Amino acid sequence: MTKTLANQVVDTLRAALSERNDFIPLHEPELGDTELANVTDCIKTGWVSTAGAYVGQFADKLAEATGTKYAAPTANGTAALHACFHMLGLGHGDEVLMPSLTFIATANSIFYTGAKPHFIDCDKDRLGVDAAKLDDYLETIGRREDEGVRNIETGGLIKALCVVHIFGHPCDMDPIQDVCDKWGLKIVEDAAEAVGSTYKGRKCGSLSDIAAVSFNGNKIITTGAGGGVISNDETLGPLAQHITTTAKRPHAYEFIHDYVGFNYRMPNICAALGVAQFDRLEGFIETKRKLFTVYEKVFAGIDGVSVLKEPSDSRSNFWINALIMDKPDEETRDVILSKANDAGIMLRPIWRPMHMLDIYKDNPRMPDLSMTEYHNQTVINIPSNPKLLPLLT
Secondary structure (H helix, E strand, O other): OOHHHHHHHHHHHHHHHOOOOOOEOOOOOOOOOHHHHHHHHHHOOOOOOOOHHHHHHHHHHHHHOOOEEEEEEEEOOHHHHHHHHHHOOOOOOOEEEEEOOOHHHHHHHHHHOOOEEEEEOOOOOOEEHHHHHHHHHHHHHEEEOOOEEEEOOOOEEEEEEEEEHHHHHHOOOOHHHHHHHOOOOEEEEEEOOOOOOEOEEEEEEOOOOEEEEEEEEOOOOOOOOEEEEEEEOOHHHHHHHHHOOOOOOOOOOOOOEEEOOOOEEOHHHHHHHHHHOOHHHHHHHHHHHHHHHHHHHHHHOOEEEEEOOOOOOOEOOOOOEEEEEEOHHHHHHHHHHHHHHEEEEEEOOOOOOHHHHHHHHHOEEOOOHHHHHHHHHHHHEEEHHHHHHHHHH
C-alpha cells in the first residue's frame, strides 16, 4: 500500500508537470518588467537602503491590501512578529498561547521577549487554533486574577494568543475572539502566509489587535526578504511604525530616540520590488486558486489522498497547496516525499511541531496535541508556483 500510493502520487505529479524537465521547486517568485524597473531606479538613484520613496509607497499598499490603518514594513516576517510581541509588554514568566503546528519563527519571536511559547492544538479542517478545545483547556489550567490569567500549573501569566493562518487558509476567528474576550487575552495574527486571504469578507491581518506578515522569496508576493507589522489599533499601530525604525523622532539633523526600539526597517530596494508585486497580488491569487482546482481534479481518482480545501466561510490565497493523506502514516508520507524529490519534484512535509523539537520540548503545552500530531503525519506540500498553471491546463 505504501509503495502503491507513493507511486500514484508521484506519477500523477510527473504527468501533470511533464513539460517541465528541470527541478520543480515548491514555490518561486514571478518577477517582471516593473519589478526590474523599480529596482533599477533604486540603483541608479542610489536610494537602496532604508530611506527612499518606495518604503512609504509599500507601507500604503500593505495597509490597503490588508484593510488596516497602520503598516510598518520590516526586514523580515520574524522581526515583524517580534515587534508585535514586544509591544504587548511581555517579559520573563509570561506565556503566550500558540499553535504547535507552525513555522519556528512564531515560537522564536515569543522567546525573544523572555516569555514562553505555550503550545496548543489545532483543528482538523483549517489546521488553525481550535477555539473550543482552547476554552476547555483554559478552564482547566487558567485562574483569573487582577493581573490577568494565571497558569496554575506553571505560575506564569498568560498574556496573549497567537493564531496562524496555515498555508493562507484563515482560522475560524469569531469563536477564537469570543474565547479571548472571555479570558482577557490579546490576539496576535501570524498572517505571514495569508496576505490577500479573507475570513467572512474581512481581510487576514485585520482580524486581531496586531498582526505580522511576510514577504520572503517564497510568499504570495515578495520583496526578496521582508515583512511588516499591521494594525488598526490607535496605540499599537503608530508604536509599531516608531519602534521598528529605531524609535528616532523626526528632526532635520538631531539623533533623538525616545524608546528602546529596533532597527527592523525594510530597505528601499526591497520595497521597490514589493510595490510592483502588490499590483499583481490579485492576479497571483486567482492563478493559485485555479492551480488548486486543477490539483483537486487530477488527484480526485487516487484513494488515500485529497487536496486541502479552503474553509467555506473564507477566500484563501492558496499560498501553498497541500495533499492530505486519509490516515496518519509517517512511513508512507516519507516514501512519497523521497520518491518525488528524487524525481526532481519538490515536496515537503508540514513543519515539525514545536513541542516535538528538543529546544521547546519542556515548554508548557496542552496534554492532548493529537490533531497536531495527526497533521504532522498526513500533510504534504506540493509545488504551488503561479507559473505552473499553464502546464497543468
